[in-house]
Structures are given as C-alpha cells and as structure tokens.
Amino acid sequence: MHELPRAGDIVELSMEAIAPNGKGKGSSRAAGSEKLSFFVARTAPGDVITACVTGARKRYVEAELVEVIEASRLRVEPICPHYDECGGCQVMHLSYAAQLDAKREIVRYILARHGFDRELAGPVVASPSELRYRLRSKLFLTPELTPGLRAWRSHRVVPIRQCFQMHTELERGLLGAARFAPEMLASRSPVATLLGVCDLGSGRVLLQAGAAGEDAPRIAGWFTVDEKGAHGETQPLCRVQAAGFDLQYAPDCFTQVNADANDLLVAHAVQAMAVRPTDSVLELFSGIGNFTLPLATRARSVTAVEWPRATRFAKDNAKKAGLSNIAHLGKDVVDALRDLTGRQIRFDRALLDPPREGLGETGCNLLSEAAPQRIVYVSCEPTTLAADLASLTRQSYRLVSVTPFDMFPQTFHVETCAIMDKE
Numbered sequence: 001m002h003e004l005p006r007a008g009d010i011v012e013l014s015m016e017a018i019a020p021n022g023k024g025k026g027s028s029r030a031a032g033s034e035k036l037s038f039f040v041a042r043t044a045p046g047d048v049i050t051a052c053v054t055g056a057r058k059r060y061v062e063a064e065l066v067e068v069i070e071a072s073r074l075r076v077e078p079i080c081p082h083y084d085e086c087g088g089c090q091v092m093h094l095s096y097a098a099q100l101d102a103k104r105e106i107v108r109y110i111l112a113r114h115g116f117d118r119e120l121a122g123p124v125v126a127s128p129s130e131l132r133y134r135l136r137s138k139l140f141l142t143p144e145l146t147p148g149l150r151a152w153r154s155h156r157v158v159p160i161r162q163c164f165q166m167h168t169e170l171e172r173g174l175l176g177a178a179r180f181a182p183e184m185l186a187s188r189s190p191v192a193t194l195l196g197v198c199d200l201g202s203g204r205v206l207l208q209a210g211a212a213g214e215d216a217p218r219i220a221g222w223f224t225v226d227e228k229g230a231h232g233e234t235q236p237l238c239r240v241q242a243a244g245f246d247l248q249y250a251p252d253c254f255t256q257v258n259a260d261a262n263d264l265l266v267a268h269a270v271q272a273m274a275v276r277p278t279d280s281v282l283e284l285f286s287g288i289g290n291f292t293l294p295l296a297t298r299a300r301s302v303t304a305v306e307w308p309r310a311t312r313f314a315k316d317n318a319k320k321a322g323l324s325n326i327a328h329l330g331k332d333v334v335d336a337l338r339d340l341t342g343r344q345i346r347f348d349r350a351l352l353d354p355p356r357e358g359l360g361e362t363g364c365n366l367l368s369e370a371a372p373q374r375i376v377y378v379s380c381e382p383t384t385l386a387a388d389l390a391s392l393t394r395q396s397y398r399l400v401s402v403t404p405f406d407m408f409p410q411t412f413h414v415e416t417c418a419i420m421d422k423e
C-alpha cells in the first residue's frame with residue numbers, strides 16, 4: 001500500500017493527458033504511487049513538473065503547479081496577458097493541434113468509461129477561428145466597475161483589458177460598456193455582471209446587467225451604449241446566418257457562441273440524419289431553428305420541440321424561409337414526448353440537442369418509443385451524452401460514431417455529434 005501524499009507535500013510528476021475537467025492528469029515518479037492519479041491545472045501531456053499537493057482522495061490527488069522541469073513539446077506561449085490568472089482559457093498553453101488531440105482523448109475516455117468502443121470517436125473538427133470566435137460573453141464587474149472574468153473554479157474576479165475568445169466587436173462593446181452598467185439595472189443594487197451579445201446583422205452589442213446577490217436579477221431589459229451612456233432597446237433583436245438561413249432571435253434565446261463552427265456542426269448533423277423526402281423527423285431542443293430549417297428542406301415534415309419563448313422566433317424564421325412543413329410544439333420536451341408516444345405517433349429520424357443536463361433516462365425511453373431508425377445527438381457535455389447513449393443502447397440503439405467539434409477553442413469544453421441506429 002502506498003501512503004497518500006498530504007496537503008503541502010511537493011511531488012515530482014510526469015503529465016500524461018488532459019482530463020475531462022480540463023486539468024492535466026499525471027502520475028508520481030516516486031516508487032509505490034503508480035496507482036494514484038494527480039490532477040494539476042495548466043500542465044501539458046509530456047511535461048515533467050513539481051506540484052504542491054492541495055488535497056488527496058483514495059485514488060487521486062489534487063495539486064498546484066510549482067515548476068515545469070521539462071516542458072512538453074505540445075506547449076506554446078499563451079497569447080493572452082491574463083492567462084495565468086483568468087479561468088477562461090484553461091488550455092491556451094497547448095498548441096491548437098494539441099488542444100484538438102486532447103479533446104478527442106477526453107471524448108474517447110468518457111465513451112470507454114460508459115462501456116463504448118473508444119475508437120468510435122473520430123478526430124475533432126477544428127474551429128475555423130482559434131481566437132475571437134465568441135459572439136456572447138458575460139463579464140464580472142468589481143465594485144469599482146472594473147470589467148473582469150472569474151478565476152478558474154473561483155468567484156474571484158480577475159480584471160481584464162482584453163479577451164481573445166471574444167469577437168472584436170463584442171470585446172470593444174462589452175469592455176467599453178462596463179462603466180455604464182449601473183444605468184442598466186432596474187434596482188439600486190450593486191451591479192455584478194454584464195452580458196453582451198454581438199448582433200452580426202447590425203454589428204451592435206446588446207447588453208444586460210445583473211445585480212449582485214440576485215439569482216434571478218430583476219431585468220431592466222437590453223441596452224446599447226455610446227459615449228453618452230446606456231440606451232434602452234425597445235426591439236432587442238439579433239440576426240445570424242446559420243447553414244445559409246437567416247435566423248432572427250431575442251438575445252436571451254440560445255444560439256451557439258461560435259457561428260463559424262456552428263455552420264460545420266449543422267452541415268455534419270444534417271448530413272448524418274440521411275433524411276429521405278418521405279421522412280417525418282422529430283427534433284428535440286430545437287431553439288430558434290438552427291437545425292430545423294435545413295432539415296425541413298429535406299424531409300416530408302419536422303416536429304420541433306422547444307420552450308415557447310424560442311419557439312416564437314423559430315416559427316417566424318421558418319415562415320421567412322418559406323417552409324410550411326414544420327409543426328412547432330412550444331412545450332417541455334419530456335411532456336411533448338409523452339404526448340406524442342401516447343398518441344402512438346412514430347418518426348423516421350430524430351435529432352436532439354439538449355442543454356448540459358442531457359435528455360435523461362425517462363426522456364431516452366420515451367424517445368425510443370417514438371422509434372426513429374436513426375438518432376443524431378448533438379451535445380455540449382460528453383458525460384451526459386455518454387449516459388444518455390448508454391440508456392438508448394438499452395433500448396436497442398447501436399452507437400455508430402461520435403464526431404467532436406471544437407466550438408470553444410482555448411477551453412476544455414467539447415461539442416459532439418453522435419449517431420445511433422436502431423438495431
């Protein structure tokens with residue numbers, strides 16, 4: 001039996017991989033510690049480092065980087081001056097090719113942990129832009145209204161002067177608006193956050209402030225700013241092109257933050273659906289129509305399920321595109337599945353794109369009752385994806401492939417598109 005290291009111990013480690021939580025995973029060079037995994041942020045596979053232990057469990061140890069003794073050849077100099085402190089870009093110290101390899105390994109590892117063949121995960125589809133891809137970001141403000149981002153896994157605000165994830169227009173609009181944030185609040189509470197959404201249609205940045213200590217801040221609406229101050233927007237609408245369609249939406253609706261990578265994802269997912277002109281398609285978590293419209297041009301009909309708020313925009317977007325074969329169900333996904341399967345309605349194909357929580361066991365069972373021959377599952381959280389894929393496997397679906405997409409360069413987050421077929 002090896003002895004567990006204690007907080008404060010300095011250990012020498014060989015780093016081997018990037019773990020699903022974005023930290024580097026390594027093992028100790030000391031004899032007898034082979035079975036322990038060490039997790040150390042901001043390390044690269046191939047590094048030899050010293051680290052200071054911060055906590056130890058039965059099988060793994062958390063530690064903080066002290067010194068890189070031998071630097072991995074996968075390392076690059078992070079371009080951002082805030083990298084050391086800011087929690088936003090956890091893998092900016094890896095070359096872009098190494099980031100993509102690390103994300104593929106994360107997906108493979110999670111698949112294997114859920115009993116799937118790790119080889120089913122293909123190479124990661126790169127983002128067209130490695131930097132300046134974000135069209136939506138939230139800043140945290142200090143009491144003096146200095147704009148910042150949070151340190152990694154901490155509430156501490158790190159003041160920033162720039163952010164290489166943000167689209168240039170978004171960076172300029174958000175950072176420049178921080179001093180006007182109190183004008184955007186409905187209450188006199190201290191302002192804590194500032195959300196910005198860049199409207200590619202007009203180049204404007206729409207802004208919304210959040211008050212400190214309010215989980216659901218009383219929203220005073222959306223604003224734009226100029227040198228004179230903040231101005232309320234009576235019609236806060238944004239536009240984005242997705243897969244050749246013009247989509248209009250309110251800034252509080254979900255849209256992918258990386259429009260160029262989204263185009264690649266939509267093209268891949270729609271092709272993966274292999275829709276025939278006679279097919280009826282079920283789409284769950286359909287948002288403002290990102291996948292719905294290209295699917296509707298190929299299918300006999302699409303039934304799109306989404307909360308009422310975004311459904312309103314999805315309907316308008318379909319109408320503008322001249323598509324009349326979409327049934328919009330503005331309700332909870334599981335309720336809609338219960339209703340559809342209760343009425344014995346069946347589908348030829350299904351596409352789902354849930355939030356981080358996934359669809360869940362009940363939803364997966366109901367989805368399988370709708371009996372689509374093929375399911376395409378788009379996900380931003382590989383662990384809930386794998387759990388849902390495992391549920392669907394128990395309902396006679398077979399995993400065909402998983403294609404990871406780099407929607408969020410410089411971070412450890414990974415988007416995936418999985419294909420399942422009915423056995």
Ligand SMILES: C[S@@+](CC[C@H](N)C(=O)[O-])C[C@H]1O[C@@H](n2cnc3c(N)ncnc32)[C@H](O)[C@@H]1O
Nearest residue numbers: 254285286287290306307331332333353354355
């Ligand atoms: C990851 S987004 C995907 C949206 C869309 N597919 C896209 O590509 O833009 C998840 C969507 O699910 C919706 N949503 C979350 N939970 C839901 C539920 N229980 N019922 C219906 N819609 C839900 C959200 O409003 C959001 O639009």
